Amino acid sequence: MNRSKNQSKRIPKRKKTGLWARITENKLAYYLIAPAIVAMILIHFIPIVSGIMMSFLKLNQFTLKKFLKAPFIGLDNYRTILFDQNSTMRSGFFDALRNTAIFGLICSILVLSIALLLAVLLNREFKFRGLARTLLMTPWVVPSFVVGMLWGFMWQNDGIINRILVDVLHLFPSKPYWLTGPAVMVAIIIPTIWRQVPFVMLMLLAGLQQIPDEFYEAAKIDGAGAWRCFRHITLPLLKSVLSIQILNGIISYVYSFNIVAMMFGHGAGFPGKYGDLMMTNINRNSFQIWQFGTGAAATVIVMLCVMGLVAIWYRVFQNDLVVKE
Amino acid sequence: MYHKNKWGYIMKVKFLSLVLAASLLATSLMGCGNNTDSKATSTEAVKEEVNEDSKTEDTGSEADTPAAETTDGKTIVTMWIMPNSGEPEADFLTVMAPFLEQNQDIDIQVTVLDWGSAWTKITTAATSGEGPDITQLGTTQVAAVAAMGALEDLTGIYDRFGGEEAFVPATLPTTQILGAGEERFAAPWFIDTRALFYRKDICEAAGVNPETDFETWDSFKAALTKMKGVTIEGKEVTPLAMPGKNDWNVIHNFAPWIWGAGGEFIADDNKTSVVDSNEAYEGVKFYTELASEGLMSMPALEKNSAEVEALFNSGEAATIFTGAYEIATLRREQPELAEKIGTAPFPAGPAGRYAFFGGSGLSVFNSSANKEAAYRIIEYLMTPDAQVAYQRLCGNLPTVQATYETDFVSEEPMREAFKEQLEFGKAYPSVAGWGPSETILQKGLSNVWDNVMGVYGDYKPEQTKEFLTQTAGESTVIYNE
Numbered sequence: 040m041n042r043s044k045n046q047s048k049r050i051p052k053r054k055k056t057g058l059w060a061r062i063t064e065n066k067l068a069y070y071l072i073a074p075a076i077v078a079m080i081l082i083h084f085i086p087i088v089s090g091i092m093m094s095f096l097k098l099n100q101f102t103l104k105k106f107l108k109a110p111f112i113g114l115d116n117y118r119t120i121l122f123d124q125n126s127t128m129r130s131g132f133f134d135a136l137r138n139t140a141i142f143g144l145i146c147s148i149l150v151l152s153i154a155l156l157l158a159v160l161l162n163r164e165f166k167f168r169g170l171a172r173t174l175l176m177t178p179w180v181v182p183s184f185v186v187g188m189l190w191g192f193m194w195q196n197d198g199i200i201n202r203i204l205v206d207v208l209h210l211f212p213s214k215p216y217w218l219t220g221p222a223v224m225v226a227i228i229i230p231t232i233w234r235q236v237p238f239v240m241l242m243l244l245a246g247l248q249q250i251p252d253e254f255y256e257a258a259k260i261d262g263a264g265a266w267r268c269f270r271h272i273t274l275p276l277l278k279s280v281l282s283i284q285i286l287n288g289i290i291s292y293v294y295s296f297n298i299v300a301m302m303f304g305h306g307a308g309f310p311g312k313y314g315d316l317m318m319t320n321i322n323r324n325s326f327q328i329w330q331f332g333t334g335a336a337a338t339v340i341v342m343l344c345v346m347g348l349v350a351i352w353y354r355v356f357q358n359d360l361v362v363k364e
Numbered sequence: 365m366y367h368k369n370k371w372g373y374i375m376k377v378k379f380l381s382l383v384l385a386a387s388l389l390a391t392s393l394m395g396c397g398n399n400t401d402s403k404a405t406s407t408e409a410v411k412e413e414v415n416e417d418s419k420t421e422d423t424g425s426e427a428d429t430p431a432a433e434t435t436d437g438k439t440i441v442t443m444w445i446m447p448n449s450g451e452p453e454a455d456f457l458t459v460m461a462p463f464l465e466q467n468q469d470i471d472i473q474v475t476v477l478d479w480g481s482a483w484t485k486i487t488t489a490a491t492s493g494e495g496p497d498i499t500q501l502g503t504t505q506v507a508a509v510a511a512m513g514a515l516e517d518l519t520g521i522y523d524r525f526g527g528e529e530a531f532v533p534a535t536l537p538t539t540q541i542l543g544a545g546e547e548r549f550a551a552p553w554f555i556d557t558r559a560l561f562y563r564k565d566i567c568e569a570a571g572v573n574p575e576t577d578f579e580t581w582d583s584f585k586a587a588l589t590k591m592k593g594v595t596i597e598g599k600e601v602t603p604l605a606m607p608g609k610n611d612w613n614v615i616h617n618f619a620p621w622i623w624g625a626g627g628e629f630i631a632d633d634n635k636t637s638v639v640d641s642n643e644a645y646e647g648v649k650f651y652t653e654l655a656s657e658g659l660m661s662m663p664a665l666e667k668n669s670a671e672v673e674a675l676f677n678s679g680e681a682a683t684i685f686t687g688a689y690e691i692a693t694l695r696r697e698q699p700e701l702a703e704k705i706g707t708a709p710f711p712a713g714p715a716g717r718y719a720f721f722g723g724s725g726l727s728v729f730n731s732s733a734n735k736e737a738a739y740r741i742i743e744y745l746m747t748p749d750a751q752v753a754y755q756r757l758c759g760n761l762p763t764v765q766a767t768y769e770t771d772f773v774s775e776e777p778m779r780e781a782f783k784e785q786l787e788f789g790k791a792y793p794s795v796a797g798w799g800p801s802e803t804i805l806q807k808g809l810s811n812v813w814d815n816v817m818g819v820y821g822d823y824k825p826e827q828t829k830e831f832l833t834q835t836a837g838e839s840t841v842i843y844n845e
Contacts, residue, residue: 101512103487103491125838127804191610219817219819306480307806308610323807326483327800328800
């Protein structure tokens with residue numbers, strides 16, 4: 040409150056608020072962000088635009104040499120993906136799209152809930168809290184492709200997971216095949232959650248520590264229990280951090296690649312009808328089958344889907360991104 | 365006024381959060397930006413490498429290169445190889461040592477590529493014209509890279525290797541583009557082929573005669589049936605262990621069964637996939653039904669080649685089809701077990717006896733400035749001595765016929781079956797679209813395994829046929845590009 044009052048005093052009243060006037064006024068700020076903007080243009084904007092251009096070209100092993108001068112075929116790559124029954128892209132595209140949606144939704148919900156639960160627990164005072172925090176952070180340290188390789192090994196029919204589930208705990212009558220068929224979804228979701236939770240937990244923990252203790256103390260005096268404190272203090276005040284984590288989740292699950300790719304024969308295998316995600320699908324079609332044009336078109340489709348999701352996200356959370364006074 | 369400022373403040377925060385959200389989105393899109401912009405990034409990577417190469421050129425070659433001190437007046441030949449042996453660079457340079465000794469005017473700079481990234485690097489080199497002088501190419505890659513117009517025609521220098529007759533015949537088609545002239549764009553360097561490894565003690569316990577029972581598909585299947593349920597040292601062994609779909613070798617493992625039943629991958633027009641023909645289907649069905657009939661380990665189908673070999677090496681399987689490198693692994697790691705193991709050529713199918721022939725060749729990029737020196741190096745690597753010396757380190761098989769009359773074969777009884785197999789080795793059709801189509805075949809054959817493993821309910825042979833039809837359709841599109 041005080042800060043904004045001071046601020047309102049400090050900022051002089053301006054009659055002219057033209058763009059150029061504002062730019063010259065904040066010259067230093069623009070100098071400071073200039074390198075970042077140049078870098079963004081070079082490494083983000085140009086590749087994205089050339090990717091979109093590639094999606095209109097017939098770009099395969101024979102025309103790759105011409106790159107952006109390859110024959111222009113309009114929307115044909117998009118038609119191939121959506122309608123051409125003989126296209127390798129079409130045959131797996133909708134499976135991959137469906138799998139990515141299921142994968143993203145389940146991962147988002149579970150990662151957020153588990154991370155929130157752990158963050159709340161770790162925010163309390165207890166013995167060995169530092170140790171617990173460190174241990175919980177370790178999965179994040181493991182590179183994701185290593186996570187894929189290791190879990191791929193553990194999920195095998197005679198691997199350690201089945202040994203525990205079947206030989207020790209007797210949860211199944213026979214050893215299930217985790218890397219084949221619909222169970223693949225479980226096999227890719229669990230390692231992803233395992234890898235993702237620590238980061239989200241860390242962000243939420245940082246958010247939790249911003250909440251002043253007085254709020255809880257006041258609530259307790261008013262007779263609020265733990266659940267009410269959580270619902271009416273923790274959750275609303277964490278909403279801005281949570282919303283960013285939801286966005287982060289949407290993006291990283293849609294573009295999930297390493298774990299899934301490495302889990303099936305270290306990049307060699309095909310995750311199958313029930314496990315193939317958009318990124319493994321696009322990677323296979325672009326870099327192994329050499330359909331760079333259709334690969335780019337599929338990427339554009341995914342990009343549009345993600346933009347749609349981000350727009351929805353923005354509509355839902357726009358008020359929480361504003362610092363309330 | 366306060367209200368106005370508050371609004372301004374809110375707008376700023378809102379703008380900031382939008383920028384944050386946009387940058388998050390953009391950062392993640394980078395992934396796809398990279399994907400789609402492979403040419404630019406990998407060209408950079410290659411350029412960097414080329415720069416590195418020229419840096420070493422100035423300062424002298426690396427410590428473990430035989431001619432380490434000076435490069436003045438020497439022709440430096442750059443070469444890309446794959447991890448063919450345990451210590452790829454050192455092993456290769458050991459083989460090159462006698463040549464470099466005798467040819468003081470040549471020095472060699474080796475870069476070891478990983479198979480996974482090699483394809484991108486090689487094709488980038490092919491498109492940008494900035495590659496090494498010599499490159500190793502997988503037999504299935506030669507046609508694709510040659511079709512890009514990046515490789516030097518080596519036909520004229522075959523005489524220096526002793527002519528075409530010097531090579532095992534099945535290796536020669538992989539050096540050309542099928543149906544597009546007689547030019548040879550590679551010199552066959554080594555062969556990778558898979559034969560049957562079996563446990564002699566299990567055969568004996570099951571009443572299987574390895575001399576005769578592994579001759580044909582039917583006798584092989586009967587032998588596996590006899591081996592089912594046999595226990596050795598208290599352990600029940602699986603008759604056959606093979607990797608299923610999570611592996612780089614999926615197609616290699618299917619190929620002999622498809623050919624043996626009279627099937628082919630591509631029709632004579634070199635444009636149409638015929639992997640869904642009745643013959644090919646019969647071959648695929650025969651092989652995969654070994655699993656549905658319990659003669660092949662189902663859990664092994666989730667493993668890759670190395671893991672399945674480990675299964676065999678730990679005594680859990682009676683037979684396995686694998687490459688000659690298994691001999692060296694057995695002798696080195698399991699000398700006792702090695703004594704109990706025999707080898708046999710791939711069994712004969714109803715339409716003939718075939719074994720898959722892969723491997724690698726050596727090619728010269730036409731952008732090379734040191735072609736003559738490159739030819740001299742390749743010439744040396746095609747001599748029987750260099751071929752044997754290198755394959756003693758790599759564990760694959762030489763391509764030069766004369767080597768099979770040396771003690772390379774006579775000193776190791778397990779190599780005998782591989783020598784026999786040279787008679788009926790067969791390579792994939794060497795067309796430009798083969799490389800890309802491998803991934804489609806791999807996907808289709810993975811679906812076939814899924815069917816056998818019960819992913820789509822009970823195993824249905826007609827579903828296998830449907831997957832093959834879909835695969836053929838998709839592959840044909842690629843072959844026609």
